[in-house]
Amino acid sequence: MTPHRHALAIDIGGTFTDLVLYDGTNGRFAAHKELTTPADPAVGVVTGIRHLFAAEAVDPASVGRVVHATTLFTNALIERRGAVTGLIATAGFRDTLEIGHERKYELYDLHLPLAQPLVRRALRQEAMERLAPDGTVEIPLDPASVLEASDALVAQGVESVALCFLHAYANPAHEQEAARLIAARHPNLILSLSSDVSPQIREFERSSTTVANAYVKPLAERYLNRLSGDLAALGITAPLFMMLSNGGLTHVDEAKRVPVQLLESGPAAGALSAAFFGGRSGRGDLLAFDLGGTTAKLALVTEGQPLVVHRFEAGRERRFTTGSGLPLNISTIELIEIGAGGGSIAAHDALGLLKVGPRSAGSTPGPACYGRGGTEPTVTDGNLLLGYLDAATFAGGTMRLDTAAAEHAVGNLAAQAALDTARTAAGIHAVVNETMAAAARVHVAEQGHDPRDFALLVTGGGGPLHGCELARRLGIAEVICPPGAGVASALGLLLAPARVDRVSTVSRRLDSMDWDTLESGYAAMEREAREVITATLGPAAALTVRRAADLRFLGQGYEVITELPPGPYGPEAEAGIRAAFEAGYERVFSRRPAVAAIELINIRVSVTGSTAEGALDPEVPMTAGGDPRTGTRRARFGDTVVDAPVLDRRRLAAGSEIAGPAIIEEAMSTLLIPPGARAAVEASGNIVVHLSQPALPPVRQREAVQ
Incomplete structure (x- = not known):
């Protein structure tokens, strides 16, 4: 057996843990679903791996790469099952988490439920220090106040501490010194510094993000250490990579340092998978619909790429209402999660x-x-x-x-x-179909699109089962079901490049920019990101660097994230940056205010890396011989009950055409084709269902199959 010929993907969902074993020498993959074990997710992972490896007669030593996504940390936030966490803030700012924005997300609701802070007030302490917005010291750090605060937290059983000092994004020195003092006094305390986790302006969001990181960090360290040990005990010595919410990968040490970046890792993998399989059918504009056992996820893919945003809300009190959750400064693939699944x-x-x-x-x-x-x-x-x-x-x-x-x-x-x-x-x-359709309509409209302009690509155990009806309710005429749809999110893990996003606050007018300082800021973030990519993939990785900035017209309170021309930057770059921002602003708002001055608030870099060894090129599943019909089943479509033909997807050759009603089964999912629809099997392995075409004869196989 060729050494390190296999890659293993592990996706832990609310109901099932999906495992995919991919053979890079021939493009074949095998999959297994194991019921998730919520009390100890690693148990389900180990059980599933043993079953999959035994069924495929695979030597664990042949695995060269393991990629993992999990809902564990998201669920810990939502269900409030994280570590006992404390906060040490600048004196006078311990209540930032509770004050928030001081605005209601629904103005006229007198009984509005608000997202409660992850740290109760008794566990929020203060330290004497103060920095100005430019990072200069107004009040020096008082070491005694730091130690007194940490002692009080330890006495109350705190396991993890978030350090969030005012304007630490501009100067991390006070946070770093406080961390040194606390580590010397309480070496077992786990620390999260806002200057490391979220070095950007806006105290509420920065504090909320750092506290969330501290809340799940002990859980992440224990779980990832446990999983790494379990994999080694199985004989898998390959490196373990973690999926990030932004659709990239990172190594375990980075994941343990900033686990808040992993909150949406599973859904992000599903969006990557949808973009990949849609591209194999020549469709670049897609609604990626993944229905699992607990939730449904919907993401937009435009021109072959999922949209990445840099803000996220966790644990919303009202699922579809912005402002009702905990704001987090993390990069994530833009999607909506709907409380609708098989369970x-x-x-x-x-x-x-x-x-x-x-x-x-x-x-x-x-x-x-x-x-x-x-x-x-x-x-x-x-x-x-x-x-x-x-x-x-x-x-x-x-x-x-x-x-x-x-x-x-x-x-x-x-x-x-x-x-x-x-x-x-x-x-x-x-009802569940309409629940999903209603949420999808709002989400797509908020992104400025019409769902009728997209094809619907369905994945997950339930996506193919509900996809055609969801598409009909959205006015979508085409549904795409890829091979292995039931484990497509796990397959998406193997598609992800290594990726690092970094952000830092600058807050300067563009017309008075210190260009040397700006360029050195970008260069420093790029250097740090490259180091993480190299630690993940090795020095041979091919790197792509993108620069962006949060820009606004002078006097505005919110920014437009704008992709910028590549550096290096000097005074001659001002015109290009201005033009990129104005074009982006007009795309969002369709107009431009009569203001000339532009402010650059945050600078961002995104570095991605890939290797030829990690490329995924799955083979279309081999067609089994024989008639694809395996029988019929009494099925109800609306008020009509019919004897629908049941077809084995493995026996449907490229070029096959199927008329609804029909039920197409494969190992991990079932595709439901309603009456009046027609479907075709493409050479890519995708089944494309057309909902607005006249009916065809029940099945017309390609002549070669007959």
Whole structure:
């Protein structure tokens, strides 16, 4: 066996842990789904790896790269299961986390729920010091106050401390000295410095980001150390890389240093996968739709690239309302998460209306049909009763679904509304589809787009099952289902380049810029980013450097992030920077104010690195011989019940055409083609469904297959 021929991807979701083993010598990949073990996620990972390696007869020593994404840190924030965390702030600023912006995200709601700080007031201490906005010292750091604050926190059982001093982005000296003092007094305390985690203006966002990092940092260190040890015990000696929210990779030490950058790692991988498979079909403008067991994710891909933004909100009190969560200064692929998945629970609200989600059965106990103790009706239970799923082959045959349990759970819900079970199951399916469509409409509109201009690319265990109906509700005419759709996010991990984003505050007018200082600032961030990329991929990595800046017209309170021409910068660069900002401003606002002066607030660099060895080029799954029809199944589409043909995707050769209704099954997902739609299998392996074309004969295979 060729040494290091394999790459392993691990994606931990709320319900399933997906594993993909990719063979770089022939482009083939194998996958396995294992139920997530929330109490100890590493257990599910190890169990799944053992099963996958045994099934494929693979030597663990042949693995040359392991890439991992997890929802562990996001869930810890949302569910408030992080470390006991303290905050040491500049005297007079301990309540910055609570004051926030002093504005309501819904003006007229007198009982507005607000996101509570991760650190309660008793664990927020103060230190005597003060810096001016330009970084000059107004009040020197008082070491005694720092030690007194740290002693008070340790006495209350604090495990991790965030240091957030006023204007530390302009001068980190006080934070660094405080960290040195605390480390000498309390060497077991885990520290997060705002000048390291988020060195940019706006005290609330900077404090919130640093505290969030401190809150999950002990969890990240324990988990990543445990996982690294478990992989070594399995005989896997390959380096472990972590997926970042921005769609890039980093090494474990960097992930443990700034784990807040990993919060959206799984969804980011799904967007990368959608862009890759869409490109294989020549589609650059996509809505990437991933439906898992707990949530659905939707991301925009334009011109073949997902949109990366530099602000994120975690733990929103109202899922779709900006301002209702904890603001975090992290780079992340822009997407929306919807509380709708296979495990989403259906129930009647106070008015007797059917609602689905955001409450989820997760993996423990899971939907009623899992037979693991769940009793409440879920989306998966409804889909099973509608005839969309095969009870014997669900999740690649790793578990058998209990139809009787699903009938009992949905039947209880039906009885509450005096409806029959089948109609209630259809209602669950319709309601969850409309819930996702409503959220998608808002998200796409907020990005300035019309969903009808995009194709919908579906992934996840449930994406292909719900994709065509979601597309119909959005007015989208084309749905793309890639091979291995059920584990596409895990495959996306293997597509990601190493990436480092850095930001620093400058806050100068463009017409009075100190160009040497600006260039040295960019150069320093690029040098730091290159060091991380080199530590991740080695010195042979091919690097791409992009520069950007947060710019605004003088007097404005918010900036437009603008990609800039490459450096180095001198006075001659002013015209190019101005032109780039004005063009970007007009794209966003369609007009320009009558102000000439421009301020440059933050500078940003993004460095990506890749190696030829890590390139992913998956082969189209080999076509099995024989008739693709494996039988028929009674399935309900709206008010119509039909005997829909069931097709084995492995036997559908390129060029095959399928008319709906049809159910196309593969190991990890099921593609549902509704009546009146038609589908074609492309040479890329993608199945493209056209929803607005006349019906075709049920299946017309390519002559070679017949």
